[in-house]
Amino acid sequence: MEWPAYDSTPLYDRTSLAGLESDIRVVSGVWFTHPDHNSLEGLVCELPIAYFRFGAHDCYGSSTRYEMATLFRVFVLKELYGWEHETSLVEYLDSNSGFCERLGLGSVPNQSTLWRSWNERFTRDLRETVQKAARTILIKAQNADVAVPREPDRTLPDRGDDATGSDPDDQALLDKAGTITKHVSRVVFPAFSLNRGEGCEIPENAYWGLQTYLGLRENLAANEGARSFIHESTRDRTPLGHGHRDQIRDLPIEQIREMYRQAVRQLIDEVAETEEFFRAGIVAIDITEADPFTGDRTGHEDEIIGTKEKTDEYAYQWATVQLVGNAVPIVLDARPVRRGESRKEIVEDLLDSAEAAVHVDNVLMDREFDSQHVLEMIGQRGLSYVVPKRMQTSEKAQAKRLLRRDQDRYETDRKLHLGKNEWHETTLIYRRKENSEHDDHRQYSVFMRNRGSGHLTEYGYRWEIESGYKSIKRFMAATTSKNFGLRFFYFAFACLLYSIWRAVDLLVQVEVTDEYEHSPIVTADNTLTLLKKETGIG
Numbered sequence: 001m002e003w004p005a006y007d008s009t010p011l012y013d014r015t016s017l018a019g020l021e022s023d024i025r026v027v028s029g030v031w032f033t034h035p036d037h038n039s040l041e042g043l044v045c046e047l048p049i050a051y052f053r054f055g056a057h058d059c060y061g062s063s064t065r066y067e068m069a070t071l072f073r074v075f076v077l078k079e080l081y082g083w084e085h086e087t088s089l090v091e092y093l094d095s096n097s098g099f100c101e102r103l104g105l106g107s108v109p110n111q112s113t114l115w116r117s118w119n120e121r122f123t124r125d126l127r128e129t130v131q132k133a134a135r136t137i138l139i140k141a142q143n144a145d146v147a148v149p150r151e152p153d154r155t156l157p158d159r160g161d162d163a164t165g166s167d168p169d170d171q172a173l174l175d176k177a178g179t180i181t182k183h184v185s186r187v188v189f190p191a192f193s194l195n196r197g198e199g200c201e202i203p204e205n206a207y208w209g210l211q212t213y214l215g216l217r218e219n220l221a222a223n224e225g226a227r228s229f230i231h232e233s234t235r236d237r238t239p240l241g242h243g244h245r246d247q248i249r250d251l252p253i254e255q256i257r258e259m260y261r262q263a264v265r266q267l268i269d270e271v272a273e274t275e276e277f278f279r280a281g282i283v284a285i286d287i288t289e290a291d292p293f294t295g296d297r298t299g300h301e302d303e304i305i306g307t308k309e310k311t312d313e314y315a316y317q318w319a320t321v322q323l324v325g326n327a328v329p330i331v332l333d334a335r336p337v338r339r340g341e342s343r344k345e346i347v348e349d350l351l352d353s354a355e356a357a358v359h360v361d362n363v364l365m366d367r368e369f370d371s372q373h374v375l376e377m378i379g380q381r382g383l384s385y386v387v388p389k390r391m392q393t394s395e396k397a398q399a400k401r402l403l404r405r406d407q408d409r410y411e412t413d414r415k416l417h418l419g420k421n422e423w424h425e426t427t428l429i430y431r432r433k434e435n436s437e438h439d440d441h442r443q444y445s446v447f448m449r450n451r452g453s454g455h456l457t458e459y460g461y462r463w464e465i466e467s468g469y470k471s472i473k474r475f476m477a478a479t480t481s482k483n484f485g486l487r488f489f490y491f492a493f494a495c496l497l498y499s500i501w502r503a504v505d506l507l508v509q510v511e512v513t514d515e516y517e518h519s520p521i522v523t524a525d526n527t528l529t530l531l532k533k534e535t536g537i538g
Contacts, residue, residue, distance in 0.1 A: 020052055027043075031043050031046070032146055040146075044137075054072070056123075057123040068121075075117075077092075080148075085111075085307075087111050088309075094108055138150070173522065176508050184507075185500070188496070194207060201237055207248075210222075222244050248485070249486050256485070264330060264331070271506055271507060276510055276516035281327040283323055284464070285363065286365070286366060288317070290318075292314065300484070303316065303338060324364065324465060328503060328505075331472070332350075332353055334492050343368065343369050344374045351378070361384065370390055375387065375416070376416075389447065391444075395430075395446050408432040414426055427449050431444065433445060471501075476494040500531065
């Protein structure tokens with residue numbers, strides 16, 4: 001029987017992003033049900049965007065070397081694989097000339113061109129459409145039993161192609177979320193305080209209101225935000241931008257961290273009253289970085305350090321520990337990363353905070369933490385871990401042997417030298433990647449685990465922390481200041497807003513449905529809008 005072709009007539013007008021999303025949903029739904037269609041790259045090349053006019057979403061407004069349609073497809077691929085940095089995308093394009101040829105990509109853009117295209121050329125709406133398109137494709141592929149490179153974020157459930165209007169229960173949902181947000185904010189925000197004297201005319205809550213307001217807008221700095229805040233706030237007195245920054249700059253980093261931990265403890269106490277919250281759980285530790293720093297960092301070399309990708313760029317780096325797995329993904333603690341600090345110091349510090357807040361069973365980290373001293377410290381705490389290992393000569397040799405045998409999985413015990421005739425015992429698990437683009441030993445990944453062999457399914461939860469970072473950075477105020485404390489506060493407060501959102505969503509779900517599904521039913525924007533009302537806006 002001949003396979004029916006999908007109708008390629010555009011479902012949208014020539015500028016409608018909503019229609020473009022609908023068309024992508026239809027085409028991806030048809031694509032993966034074809035027995036010969038099991039390639040994410042193939043669908044990316046055939047995305048139905050030929051009729052779409054990108055001009056309204058091109059901030060450059062003039063012709064450049066790379067067409068918007070081509071860049072759209074390239075960034076959809078980046079989202080599909082969940083690559084946080086453009087460097088990984090460049091490496092993939094460099095090694096896949098056939099894919100580039102199908103895209104009509106004469107030469108591979110460099111990392112800085114891709115970064116500017118995404119952050120400066122694409123509008124926010126277009127970036128969100130790329131992310132929605134990738135999520136849709138991953139979900140459709142997974143539903144068709146096609147292997148996907150990462151777990152799709154199902155925060156925006158597919159309502160079908162004929163969905164119109166809003167869910168009739170949306171207003172009731174928002175009313176319930178509003179009541180819960182009001183309660184949560186009154187419990188959490190008092191944990192934050194400023195080092196001010198007596199008799200100040202502007203209440204402290206106005207500062208947290210302004211900071212929340214800055215989180216509602218993309219790339220909004222304090223000065224501009226404070227001017228708008230005056231008109232939208234119901235308060236008689238609100239902070240000016242420079243006054244707001246001065247108050248935040250006076251906060252020592254350790255005080256910011258202690259206030260954050262206290263706020264999270266209050267938040268956990270609220271959600272822990274529900275049976276759906278798991279106090280025993282899995283935590284993921286990771287390091288993220290701010291946008292690349294392009295100014296003069298003289299005098300700040302220990303704070304504005306290199307990027308994790310080992311490029312010639314510089315960036316502020318922050319480390320977090322977050323609940324993952326079946327638990328609500330609250331960020332338990334955040335800290336800055338300074339030059340000279342060991343990964344062991346960072347992990348030990350964050351685990352101290354995590355274990356003071358919840359019962360921890362398992363620790364997930366990425367390969368930058370594969371130090372034997374880090375693993376030994378975790379093991380001495382009585383915790384299990386799953387960490388990917390960087391492949392050295394012996395691991396590459398073993399992977400080559402597995403490839404010759406066509407063996408998908410292999411386990412072996414290994415002793416890692418700690419020094420002074422001391423060793424850390426671990427288990428190495430070799431696992432072959434499905435649909436790898438490589439045909440040599442790079443088909444294999446190596447993981448280390450200290451509690452038996454088991455399965456590596458837990459490590460799949462670590463992608464949640466990357467997904468969380470995207471939302472957290474969305475909540476951050478913009479600044480060009482080099483002040484380390486101010487920069488860290490902006491990040492920590494964004495982590496708090498993210499954690500409040502996920503906690504509110506859990507409480508609303510339990511209230512409405514008596515159970516908790518990991519995909520939120522309350523949006524981040526709804527939660528921040530409700531929060532701003534509680535801090536004096538609207």
